[in-house]
Amino acid sequence: MNQFTLEARHKSVLIGAVILGVLCLGLTFLFYDDELHSRFWSNYLHNTVFFTGIAFVSLFVLAAFTTAYAGWHTVFKRIWEAYAFFLIPGLVLFLVIIAGIWGHFHHLYHWTNEADVATDRIMLGKSGFLNKYWYTFGTIIIMGTWIFFANKLRSISVEEDLHGTTDYAFHRRIRRWSAAFLPIAGFTSAALIWQWVMSVDAHWYSTLFAWYATASWFVAAMALTIMTLIFLKSRGYYQNVTDEHLHDLGKYMFAFSVFWTYLWFSQYMLIWYGNNGEETIYFRTRLDEYRVLFFGNLLLNFATPFLVLMRNDTKRKFGTLVFASVICFFGHWWDFFLMIKPGVLHTTHEALAHGAEAAADAAHHGGFTAGFTIPGLLEVGTMLGFLGGFLWFALSRLEKAPLTPSNDPYIEESLHHHV
């Protein structure tokens, strides 16, 4: 079965998830929110960033593996080609946030408040980058570039199926586009992460934050790939994807979980050692008011994958692999929650209190805030909605081409992959 068709039953499950997500967002907006709707908007931003990032990483690994002459993934590379197309709905989702910045619908970013920026030296100094023009055109141009490359890699790959010959001209074209994408991906992803996520804490900065967030996306993308592949195998597709391929995907998930921890710790330790007030406040807030999130983050994203996936055989058995994938996927969603929510809550308190001192007071004695202190049911429902939408979109793309490419020079190597 080299041609995937999304069964009606599964399609209705995915559509049901989307409806659940919309319902949760609506309920959040109408009944469970403050007057600025910061819970609604931060949930929206959180999930948009998370799933757009998974699409970006899918495109990035395709380009990186092709450039590195890797062949093992070729048998299922259509999955990543399909994931990468979520960049298009991702851009649409971001346009809503951009519209919100121009129309002042939301207070996600403190730097969008022009009156505050004018009197704040730090935000004034950053205003060359943190302004609505950069946010708007940066997002549109950079995501447009990513979509262009996703489209290129996909269309040449599909064309190769039909017209590919043994001179591998199509593969060489894919290779050139992939190599060109890598440096672009490196710089642009950092720029967008600064804008989308780091600028939520407008006074704060960390130089390795972009790598940290990308590593988080990477693990989540690997976890989702493993779960999708195992699901498709259980439906009779991808019988040519063996334990060997899943073993390598498991290794990627394990290795990048450790890499994520390395970056997490490096960021923490340098700020802790430097003891510079405007930097340490970021962790002070998280340690004082988000203890469960902060230490849960390490438990989910480091301790669990490290101990579960360390052994050889746990990366080859579906049960343990799916367990670790679910934990990692949820864990990195949790990680982005922790990156975004405290900053938004602080900005909201400041905006509501109309004064810096009252805001500081409110922010430090806020106690439990629903939807911010830990993810609630509405947050999980919203995530399931976005996940359903992501998979619906990706699996619909997967239907449009054979599951395993033919005429790719590495297909034989991939079919006989052996760890």
Next chain:
Amino acid sequence: MSAANTEVLYGLYDDEEILLEAVKKAKEDHLEIMDVFTPFPVHGLDPILGLEESRLHIAGFIYGAIGTLTAFLFMTWVFTRDWPIIFGGKPYFSAPAFIPITFEVTVLMASVGMVVTFYTICGMAPGVTNATLDDRITDDKFCIAFNTNGASSDVLDKLKGFFSSTGASEVNSKTI
């Protein structure tokens, strides 16, 4: 590896594909292979030979855990009990500052421990020479060896027949 004075009959093959087929054939014929020597790891050989997974990595985990505890507890003892010094206004017990060294000692203990364990199991050490069947098995030949201690001429003929039928380029015997 083996005890002294073992008579060995061994066949050399030119290619790993022929070797794999020969090992399969030997298993089918219930011939007891003493060992197989190859110049590089041959994919798929271990399952055919029925070798168990190495337990070296379990030892590695234990060495690593010992390293973690040693480094972390030692630094904790030094900086809280034995010789407390304030660095940069930090508390005596500053866990984040201990992590890099803990990590390094973990890696060091695990890697050195595994190397020493591996060398001990394989009977290798500086200055130790091990008998080799043929120098070319470290270069370009693939070898199947049978232990022929006290074997009858029937058995020897059967083994030689096996080598010629599976395409061995050379058959030799040696006492090691």
